[in-house]
Amino acid sequence: MSVLVFLENWDGKFKKLSFELVSYASKVAEMLGQPAIALSIGKVDASELEKLAAYGAEKVINIENDSIKAFDEQVYTSMIAEVAQKTGANILVLANNNSGKALAPRLSVRLKAGIASGVSRLPVSINPFVVYKKVYSGKAFANVAIKTEIKIITLAQNSFEVVESSKTFVVEKMNIQPDGKLMKTQVKEVQKQSGKILITDADIVVSGGRGMKSPDNWGPLVELADLLGAATACSRPVSDEGWRSHDEHTGQTGKIIAPNLYFAIGISGATQHLAGVSSSKFIVAINTDKDAPIFEAAQYGIVGDASKVLPKLVEAVKEIKSK
Amino acid sequence: MKILVCISNVPDTTTKVKFVDNSTKIDVNGIQWVINPWDELALTRALELKDDASNGVQTVTVGHVGLISSEPTLRKALAIGADDAIRINIEAGDAYAIAVQLAEAIRNENFDIILCGIESSDHNGSTVGGMLAELLGYPSVTGVSSVKIENGQLVITREIDGGKEIITVPAPFIAVVQKGIAKEPRIAAMRGIMMARTKPIKVVEPQLIDSLTEVINYEMPKPRAACKYVAADDAGQLIVLLQNEAKVI
Ligand SMILES: Cc1cc2nc3c(=O)[nH]c(=O)nc-3n(C[C@H](O)[C@H](O)[C@H](O)COP(=O)(O)OP(=O)(O)OC[C@H]3O[C@@H](n4cnc5c(N)ncnc54)[C@H](O)[C@@H]3O)c2cc1C
Numbered sequence: 001m002s003v004l005v006f007l008e009n010w011d012g013k014f015k016k017l018s019f020e021l022v023s024y025a026s027k028v029a030e031m032l033g034q035p036a037i038a039l040s041i042g043k044v045d046a047s048e049l050e051k052l053a054a055y056g057a058e059k060v061i062n063i064e065n066d067s068i069k070a071f072d073e074q075v076y077t078s079m080i081a082e083v084a085q086k087t088g089a090n091i092l093v094l095a096n097n098n099s100g101k102a103l104a105p106r107l108s109v110r111l112k113a114g115i116a117s118g119v120s121r122l123p124v125s126i127n128p129f130v131v132y133k134k135v136y137s138g139k140a141f142a143n144v145a146i147k148t149e150i151k152i153i154t155l156a157q158n159s160f161e162v163v164e165s166s167k168t169f170v171v172e173k174m175n176i177q178p179d180g181k182l183m184k185t186q187v188k189e190v191q192k193q194s195g196k197i198l199i200t201d202a203d204i205v206v207s208g209g210r211g212m213k214s215p216d217n218w219g220p221l222v223e224l225a226d227l228l229g230a231a232t233a234c235s236r237p238v239s240d241e242g243w244r245s246h247d248e249h250t251g252q253t254g255k256i257i258a259p260n261l262y263f264a265i266g267i268s269g270a271t272q273h274l275a276g277v278s279s280s281k282f283i284v285a286i287n288t289d290k291d292a293p294i295f296e297a298a299q300y301g302i303v304g305d306a307s308k309v310l311p312k313l314v315e316a317v318k319e320i321k322s323k
Numbered sequence: 324m325k326i327l328v329c330i331s332n333v334p335d336t337t338t339k340v341k342f343v344d345n346s347t348k349i350d351v352n353g354i355q356w357v358i359n360p361w362d363e364l365a366l367t368r369a370l371e372l373k374d375d376a377s378n379g380v381q382t383v384t385v386g387h388v389g390l391i392s393s394e395p396t397l398r399k400a401l402a403i404g405a406d407d408a409i410r411i412n413i414e415a416g417d418a419y420a421i422a423v424q425l426a427e428a429i430r431n432e433n434f435d436i437i438l439c440g441i442e443s444s445d446h447n448g449s450t451v452g453g454m455l456a457e458l459l460g461y462p463s464v465t466g467v468s469s470v471k472i473e474n475g476q477l478v479i480t481r482e483i484d485g486g487k488e489i490i491t492v493p494a495p496f497i498a499v500v501q502k503g504i505a506k507e508p509r510i511a512a513m514r515g516i517m518m519a520r521t522k523p524i525k526v527v528e529p530q531l532i533d534s535l536t537e538v539i540n541y542e543m544p545k546p547r548a549a550c551k552y553v554a555a556d557d558a559g560q561l562i563v564l565l566q567n568e569a570k571v572i
Contacts, residue, residue, distance in 0.1 A: 010485065070490065071483075073453070073463045096449070097484055098466030101441065101499070105453030106463070108419060114535030115418070117448050130539060135446050136340045142446075143539040154449075184462040185492050188478075192486040200484065204572065228572055246503065252336055252444065253360055254502055261571040272336050275444075278544070282569050284561065285550070295550045300564060304555025316559030320566055 003029040003036045004089035006080055007052065008099045012044050015201065017095055019055050019162045024155050025093040026056025026165060027122055037061060037087050041068070041079060046171065053169035055162065060171045061087075068178060071099065072185040075178045077106040082176055084111060089150070096154040097200070104154050113150035120159035120279070137252055137275035157200055158258040159279065197231040199248065204230035204261045207250060207277075208238060211266020211287060211306055215243035220310035221265060227317045233257070235267050251276035266306045269294025286310075324380045324472075324494070326369045327434040329425060329451065330400055331359040331415075331443040332393040346540045349445075358396055360508070361440025363403075365498075367505035368470060369438055370404040378472040382406045384434070388415045388424045394524065401519035402511035408522070413529035417536045418446070422454035428527045430459065435494040436477070441466065441501040452499035462496045468503030 005025035007018045022038055029036035038057035040049060042064065049060045063079060080103060084092060092107060094100035096118045108115040116131045124130040128145045131153060135142045146152075199205055206225040208218060218232075225232045232248060239249040250257055252272040258279035265286045267273060274297055277283065285298035286309050295301050302309055334340065334354045341350040358366070366385065373380040385400040387393060388411045397408045409432075411424040429437075439452030456463035468487070469480035481488045482501060511519070553561045565572045 008484075071488075073456070073465065077457065098482060098501075099484075101449040102453060102463065102465035105418070105422075105450035106457040108450065108535070109422070109454050109457035112535075115448075115450055116536060117450060132542075133447075135541065136334075136338075137336070137444055137447060138544070139338075139340045140342070141542045141544065143542070145537045145539050146535065147537060148535050182462075184496075185464065185490050187488050187490050189489040190486060191488075198485050249502065253364075261565065261569070275336070282565070282571055284565070297547070298550045299548055299569070300561055301550040301552050302555050302558055302561060303552065304558070309555055309558045312558035313562060316562035317572075319559070320562060320572075 001034050001090045002087045003032065003034055003091040003093065004084055004087055005036060005038050005057070005093040006103065007038055007040045008095065009040060009042055009044050009048070012042070012048065014048060014051060016162065017097070017157055017201065018052070020157070020160050021093055021095055021155055022052050022055040022057050023163045024122070024160045027163070028091060028093070029056070031123065031126055032091070035059065037089070039080065039083050041076065049171050054164050054166055056165040056167055058167050058169050060169060061174050062171065063174050063176050065176070065178065067180065070183070070185045070187045072183050073102045073106060074182040074184065076103055077110060078182060079176050079178055081107060081110045083174065084150070092150070092152045094152070094154045096156050100154045104152050108152050111150045112148060113152045114146035114148040115152040115154070116144045116146055117154040118156045119153045120156045134279070138278040139271070156258065156279070193247070197229070199231040199233050199250065199255055199257055202231035202259055204228050205233050205257060205259045206230045206263040206265070207233035207235070207267060208244070208265045209235040209267030210237050212238070213266070213307070217307060218244070220314055223314050224310060224317065227314065227321065235273055264294050264298070265310070267294055268292050269297055324378070324435045325433065326372065326380055326383045327429060327432070327437045328362060328366045328369050328383065328385050328405070329437065329439045329455070330362045330366070330385045330387045330396065331440070331445070332356050332387065332389055332396040333359045333443055333445045336360065336444055342541045346542065347538070349541070356393065356396055358400060359440055359443045361442065361500060363508040364505045365438035365440055365500045366400055366403060366405060367507070367509040368500070370509060371505065372470070372472060379475070384409060386425055386429060387411070388413060388421045390414055397524055398519050399511060401522040402515040403509050404515060406522065408524040409527060410524055411527045411529050416532065417534035418448045418450040419454060419535045420532045422451050422458055423532045424529055425451070425455055426458035427530050433495070436470070437461070437495070437497040438470070439497060439499050441499050452497055456497040462492050463499065464490065464492055464496065465499040467498040467500045470498055470500070470504065
């Protein structure tokens, strides 16, 4: 039996999310006394595959096949299910991003495996198998028992520390021929967002709301983000107004993020906004209204005008950077 | 072409959730039930596609697993503009049980496009759409921010980590939709509300299905430490605290 973790790659590279997944899978494997096996589909260099072993994978399986031209959810499901059967996987771990959300439910049906998604901790118990996950968009958590022999977990991003634990490992090239008839997705065009730090990946996110008053006032907010190596985000009305681009919108109906540090600047802290950011480790609120609900969610706060506070923060960051 | 939109009945997003019976059930007292926000946007997009006659969409149906108590939510979907509804008459189980009920009820209805929201705001599962696709053997596309019909062909935008892909996929298929699929949810007009009263809701008797998972109990988030304030005039001090105390920069 094994714990099988599926890893997506981005142009042949892994990222922190991948290492979180392997770290998590290998800790679960330790609890069960089983090996953790990492599965990567697509063209990935050997040196990149080896990185996975540094986080506790005892075996890295790579399927590279020229006939797989697109991320087709049925084709990937078939391949992963076949590897799961070959490796006797009783636990499958995937990311809780769009790819994981595409594959985990299909695998659940295929393998008759109960699924818990958006899990943020190691299993609470193994027998019965109980995991802890967010429900009601972060307003509560649930302990969920998975009752089937095979279990599927999708892991919430930034919820589990990356832990290095080198083991001896093997890389195995597996040759699985996907069923050509299943391949129905055809990619016409790919539009990549280049250069920018993704808000879902960022450790620090600097976010502005309607209290920023005008799209022309974003200069110091962006400067603060750049100095901190942070991503920029915004509340929904800000993206609806077209002040900022739609992929910056965080909250219930936008991106759900869990950075180490989230700056909410001129954001009132509506429940739908908090639904997307409440898993942040620290929230900083900057708001003219001392009664704004965002201060209840924040650990640090400044009651003040963003246009006056932001330049001071920029100066202070420059100062600590110069030391 | 026939479109199905799967609808979940959820507490209004502003609800302060509380639990009862040793924290095993949500306290439904005073809860306002609404169409899950994603499903409402999916319905809006389905109706937009139908509005443009050149797309050849004949009907938009909503599908729901739930007891008669959720009919007001279905009526609301009909008032917004859906032509008819299918309700599978059983209290919703876990995602798997819901997907199986839906699959069995619609297997012979020949929908060309099935739209599901990327998650329901109660269990945040993100699983019913994909499960339904696998049960029906249909292709699925997850993270869809646009569905168009161009010269009879489905053109889909899929959001991926760090970009988007424009793809085509043959019908029948399932789109699991997210932000962008429609701008604003469509609101029911008076005429729609009147018409909804007589639109058909087909009630289907459920299959015998066991859930694969079970909620043992709910927990409230741990209260966070109280907010520590820094004076606006001394804003730079915040950065010092973030560096030395919180150690996050
Ligand atoms: C179904 C549904 C889903 C939703 N999903 C989302 C979502 O995903 N994300 C989201 O963000 N919202 C969402 N909303 C909207 C949400 O309810 C709020 O309306 C929204 O978050 C408010 O945005 P805001 O805080 O930027 O604006 P406001 O609520 O207008 O707050 C502006 C804040 O700025 C402060 N301010 C004013 N001037 C200054 C100044 N000079 N300096 C500093 N502070 C100042 C004010 O005191 C106020 O607190 C959703 C709503 C619904 C019904």
